[in-house]
Each structure stands twice: as C-alpha cells, then as structure tokens.
Amino acid sequence: MEKTIKKAYNLDGDFLEITFHLDEPSGKYLGDYPDFSENPRYTPNGRPWIDVTIDDCPYATNREYHDCSTCDYMKRENKTDVIGICMNENLKKNGGKLK
Amino acid sequence: MEYESAREAAERLGCTVRAIQKWAKDGRLPGAYMTGQMWFIPKDIKEPLKAKSAVQTPTIKRYHLPLLRSSFEPGKAKEFIDGITDEDDRNIALSEYYYYTGNAEKSAQIAERYIYSEDESLRYSANVMCTFANIFRGHIHLATFFSELVSKDLEKGLQNKNAPKELHSIGILTAYIGKILLNVPVPDVPPLEEYLHYLPQGIRIYGCYILAYRAYKEENYNKAIGICETALAVCNSFYPISSIYVLIVAAASYMRLKNKELAKKHFTAAWDIAKKDGFVKLFGIHHNLLQGLTEQCLKHDYPADYKKIQRIVKEFNDGWYRLHKTEENDYSHTLSPIEVSIALLYSRDWYAKEISAHLGLKENTIKKYISNIFEKLGISKKDELCEYLNN
Numbered sequence: 001m002e003k004t005i006k007k008a009y010n011l012d013g014d015f016l017e018i019t020f021h022l023d024e025p026s027g028k029y030l031g032d033y034p035d036f037s038e039n040p041r042y043t044p045n046g047r048p049w050i051d052v053t054i055d056d057c058p059y060a061t062n063r064e065y066h067d068c069s070t071c072d073y074m075k076r077e078n079k080t081d082v083i084g085i086c087m088n089e090n091l092k093k094n095g096g097k098l099k
Numbered sequence: 100m101e102y103e104s105a106r107e108a109a110e111r112l113g114c115t116v117r118a119i120q121k122w123a124k125d126g127r128l129p130g131a132y133m134t135g136q137m138w139f140i141p142k143d144i145k146e147p148l149k150a151k152s153a154v155q156t157p158t159i160k161r162y163h164l165p166l167l168r169s170s171f172e173p174g175k176a177k178e179f180i181d182g183i184t185d186e187d188d189r190n191i192a193l194s195e196y197y198y199y200t201g202n203a204e205k206s207a208q209i210a211e212r213y214i215y216s217e218d219e220s221l222r223y224s225a226n227v228m229c230t231f232a233n234i235f236r237g238h239i240h241l242a243t244f245f246s247e248l249v250s251k252d253l254e255k256g257l258q259n260k261n262a263p264k265e266l267h268s269i270g271i272l273t274a275y276i277g278k279i280l281l282n283v284p285v286p287d288v289p290p291l292e293e294y295l296h297y298l299p300q301g302i303r304i305y306g307c308y309i310l311a312y313r314a315y316k317e318e319n320y321n322k323a324i325g326i327c328e329t330a331l332a333v334c335n336s337f338y339p340i341s342s343i344y345v346l347i348v349a350a351a352s353y354m355r356l357k358n359k360e361l362a363k364k365h366f367t368a369a370w371d372i373a374k375k376d377g378f379v380k381l382f383g384i385h386h387n388l389l390q391g392l393t394e395q396c397l398k399h400d401y402p403a404d405y406k407k408i409q410r411i412v413k414e415f416n417d418g419w420y421r422l423h424k425t426e427e428n429d430y431s432h433t434l435s436p437i438e439v440s441i442a443l444l445y446s447r448d449w450y451a452k453e454i455s456a457h458l459g460l461k462e463n464t465i466k467k468y469i470s471n472i473f474e475k476l477g478i479s480k481k482d483e484l485c486e487y488l489n490n
Contacts, residue, residue: 026433026475028174035463038386050472053451053466065481066450069473080479082470 005029009077011085012043018083033083046093047085050074059088101142105367108140122147132263151309161188163224163269164193168301170336174375187213188384191224198228199378203412209339214248219266222252223273230281234418235411236302242422246283249273254286272306279313282423283339304330304341311348320352325391327352327365343369351388359457366392377405383411390447391440394458412436433475436438441468446485 001022009016020029024087033051034041041049052069056062061072068086076084103111105119108128112119123138127147131140160167165188171179177195190209190246198206206228213225227251233242244301253270269432271294277285295306314323331342342348346369353362366389372384373381386393386408397405413436420432432441437458444454455462478484 023475025435028475030471030474033467037466038463046314051466051470052479053469055450062482065386065485067481069480070482076479080477082473082479092404 001027003042007031009081009083010076011049011077012045014041014043015050016041016083016087031082036083042093043085047087048091048093050086051083057088057091059090069079074093102139103142105138105140108144111142112146113142132265134263134265146190157218161185161218161220162265162299162302163190163220164195164227164302164305165189165224166192166199167305167340168299168338170301170338173339173372176339176376176378185217187216187221191221191228192443194225194228194232195340198232198468199380200376201383201407203232203381203414207232207236207238207241214245219252220269223249223269224261226252227273227276230277234422237414237421239418239421240446242418245430246281249277250285253288264294265297268297269302272298272302272309275306275313277310279309279316300334300336301341304334304338305344308341308344309350311345311352315348315352315355318355320355323352324349324356330427338371338382339376340378343373343378346372347385347389350392351385351390354392362392363396366396370396374401374404379407380411381409384415386412386415386436387439387443389440390443391437391454391458394437394440399459409436430476434472438468438472438475441465442472442484442488445469445472446481446488 003022005020006008007020009018018031018033019044020027020031023030025039034049036051038056043049050068053066054068056071058067059073060068060070062070064070069082071086073086073088073091074084075087105116105123106380109116109119113479119128119140120138122128123133123140127149128140128144129148130144131138131400133139133254155261165183166176166180169192180196181191183192191213194206197203197209210225210228210232213221214229216222216225227310228247230242230249233239233245234249242381253274267289271291274285274288275291277283291306291310295303297304307326311323311326311330314320314326317365327345331343334342346365350362350365351367353359370382373379382389382393382397392403397408407428416432428438430442440458441454444457445451449457449464452462454460456466458465476484478487
C-alpha cells in the first residue's frame with residue numbers, strides 16, 4: 001500500500017486537495033485536513049468549508065449533538081467525508097448574517 | 100436460616116459456651132459452621148443431636164483471594180505475602196500480586212497449580228486468577244476453560260444446601276465477576292446483595308465494587324457513587340486493593356456526571372495507593388471507564404507507569420476482542436487508548452475545547468484525533484459515533 005495518497009474535493013466550484021497518510025495499525029488512510037476554524041476557507045460562492053469537529057451554530061438543523069456533522073446544511077462530496085461546505089445562506093461570506 | 104453466636108446459643112440452651120463449641124465441632128448441631136475462630140449456630144436448634152446421629156457439617160477453612168481480602172500497608176504487599184504462613188494462601192496471594200503488577204504470565208503459572216485443588220476456596224481463587232490472567236496472555240481458550248470450571252463448581256456448590264452460606268457467598272461473588280465484569284454467561288444465582296455480609300470485609304468491599312460497576316453499566320451513576328462512598332466509609336480497616344477498585348468506579352461515575360474535580364480526586368486517591376506496590380493493572384483494565392483521567396493524571400508525571408498501562412490496555416482490549424469474538428463495532432480494538440478516551444468523551448457531550456482542557460492537549464490536536472477517529476471507524480456523523488460506542 002502507498003504510504004500517502006492525495007484526494008481532491010470538489011464542492012461548489014472549489015477544489016481542495018488533501019493528503020492522506022496510511023495509519024498502519026488500522027490500515028486506514030487518515031487525512032491531513034486544514035483547521036477551518038483557525039484558517040477559514042470559502043468557495044467562490046462564499047460558502048465556508050467545515051468539518052465534523054466544528055461546533056454547531058444557531059442555524060443548525062440538529063442541536064442535539066452540538067456539531068456540524070449532524071446538520072443538514074453540511075454538504076459533502078461523499079457521504080463518508082469528514083469535510084464539506086455549509087449551505088446555510090446566513091453563513092455565506094459577505095452576505096451572511098452570522099458575525 | 101438465622102444464626103447466633105456460640106455465646107448466645109449457650110445462654111439460650113442453658114449450657115456453657117465450651118459445650119456448644121464441642122457439639123458443633125462433633126457435628127451434633129446441624130447447620131452450624133465456623134468462620135475463622137467463631138461458630139455460627141442455627142437459632143432453631145433446641146438440643147444437640149445424640150452422639151451417634153452426629154453429621155459432619157462442612158466448614159470454611161479459608162477464604163479465597165488472600166491478597167484482595169487482606170488489610171496491609173500500601174507499599175508492603177510483598178512483605179505481607181512473605182509473612183503468610185499457609186503455603187497455599189501465600190501462593191495464591193503471589194499469583195494475585197503478579198496479576199495486579201501486570202505480570203499475567205507468572206500469575207497464571209502459580210494459580211494453575213490449584214485449579215483442581217480439593218479445597219473449594221483455593222479452586223475458586225485459582226480459576227478466577229487463571230481466567231483473568233489468560234485473557235491478558237491472549238490464551239482465550241484457557242480463559243474460557245477456567246471460567247467454565249468456575250461455573251461448574253458454582254452450580255454444584257449452590258445445589259449443596261448443607262454448604263455454609265459463606266461458601267455460597269464466594270460462589271455467588273464469583274458468578275457476579277463473570278456476569279458483570281466479563282460479560283460471560285453464568286448460572287442463575289441469588290442476588291449478591293443478600294450474601295455480601297457473609298464475606299470477609301476485604302472481599303465485601305470488592306463485592307461493593309461489583310455492585311457499583313453494575314450500577315455504572317445501568318447508567319445509574321449516583322447509585323454507583325453512593326455504593327462506593329459507603330463501602331469506603333464503613334470499613335474498620337484499610338483494604339488497599341478493594342479500595343482501589345472502588346475508588347476507580349467512583350472516579351468513572353463522577354466523570355459521567357461531569358464532576359471533574361471529584362473524579363480527579365478519587366482517581367488520584369486510587370493511584371496514591373496503587374503506585375506504592377506497582378498495582379498498575381487496575382488502571383489498564385479500567386482505562387476506557389476512566390475517560391481520559393489516566394492521560395490527565397499520569398501521562399506527564401508518571402511516564403513509565405503510563406507506558407506500562409498503555410501496554411496493559413492493548414493486551415486487555417485484544418483479549419476482550421478475542422474472548423467475545425466481536426467483529427463489528429469493536430472500537431477499543433481499532434482505536435488507540437487515547438483515541439478511545441477522546442471518542443467516549445466526545446460522544447458524551449464534551450466539546451473539543453473541554454476535552455483539550457481535560458487532557459492537557461491543544462484544541463486542534465483534539466480535533467485532529469476526532470477526525471482520525473471518524474475515519475478509523477468509517478463514520479461521518481456524531482450520532483453514528485454515539486450509536487457505535489453504545490453498541
């Protein structure tokens with residue numbers, strides 16, 4: 001197995017390449033994701049990239065779990081991805097209501 | 100059946116205590132049994148049997164798990180064991196010592212000599228030690244074999260209505276060990292609560308640990324804490340090993356209630372006792388229960404012990420995985436010990452920021468762990484994580 005592989009995520013017109021490293025004990029590839037909380041990234045349409053570890057916001061559709069992963073606004077390329085973009089209009093850059 | 104002391108029986112029957120003791124020893128008081136130096140006489144006896152009708156009633160010569168049941172000064176376990184005069188008790192105590200200090204191999208080697216002993220207490224002790232030690236050695240077929248020996252012995256013992264209640268109490272405790280701690284099928288037994296008072300104090304406290312653990316598993320954390328605190332408060336001597344068990348469950352229960360200060364206080368109290376004799380095993384086998392307390396309290400201050408505990412966690416998780424043949428949803432086999440702690444906390448409403456403060460790690464390190472956990476388990480939503488861990 002390759003020690004590293006790359007995958008390009010394509011969402012809302014934005015391409016984000018992530019490097020995955022092989023974790024030998026589990027045999028799984030684990031992604032080196034950027035920290036979107038510290039360094040926000042937006043698609044050309046102003047939608048923020050998010051991941052499963054980000055705390056929920058007041059617009060979340062499911063407040064039970066306090067995170068983005070269970071929110072219907074999180075759009076992923078594949079169901080099993082741990083990153084995606086937020087489709088809530090209020091969170092769009094330069095157009096959203098959330099400060 | 101209700102019992103009274105030899106003195107009370109003597110007063111009731113209008114004879115001397117010495118006469119009661121002699122009749123009991125000669126088997127002329129059916130149902131009478133001896134514990135240590137004391138006789139317990141059934142209250143419904145009106146007179147002794149005639150000498151030729153006398154029957155020999157079984158007596159308990161020893162209790163099992165001599166190290167667990169004993170009061171000794173922390174740091175002096177080896178010295179205490181060397182001072183045990185009975186060779187068989189000394190060997191079982193040594194087997195326990197090796198188990199608690201993380202040497203499953205030596206523990207099993209010593210205990211295996213007694214698995215077919217004529218003495219029931221020795222047999223129970225040996226089989227319990229062999230079952231646990233072999234889980235760690237990865238010899239699951241042996242662990243299963245020994246736990247089946249315990250079950251067979253237990254069924255036979257419970258069917259013997261003439262056996263003293265104390266022997267039943269040991270058997271019932273052993274059944275609860277299998278049922279509550281190992282999740283293995285055991286014969287139906289009466290409630291442990293009804294037999295606790297027949298056990299010597301050190302083992303009675305261990306029995307309280309099992310009941311507290313059961314309450315914890317039922318998510319009744321306040322009950323678990325109540326049992327633990329009461330067990331510690333009512334001891335009239337100090338039983339180090341049983342106390343460690345009880346303090347650990349109390350710490351785990353406080354963590355579930357998010358009372359981090361009391362959780363840490365109880366964990367630290369347990370560690371302060373255990374570290375003096377190197378009893379690290381108990382922290383390894385309870386690692387998942389402790390939800391990051393091991394990392395918080397030991398990783399930086401006791402790195403060598405922490406590394407040993409990590410090895411024990413891995414051995415235990417591997418053994419558990421093989422014992423229960425779980426193929427799906429066995430997170431403890433897939434995740435590292437610290438990932439297990441983080442996964443459990445995250446699934447229990449702890450924010451990444453809180454977990455980072457608890458474990459003394461940066462928040463983005465915790466977030467990295469969380470995304471790794473999701474990917475290793477093949478999940479993408481937090482509700483899936485909760486379901487995964489609860490199964």
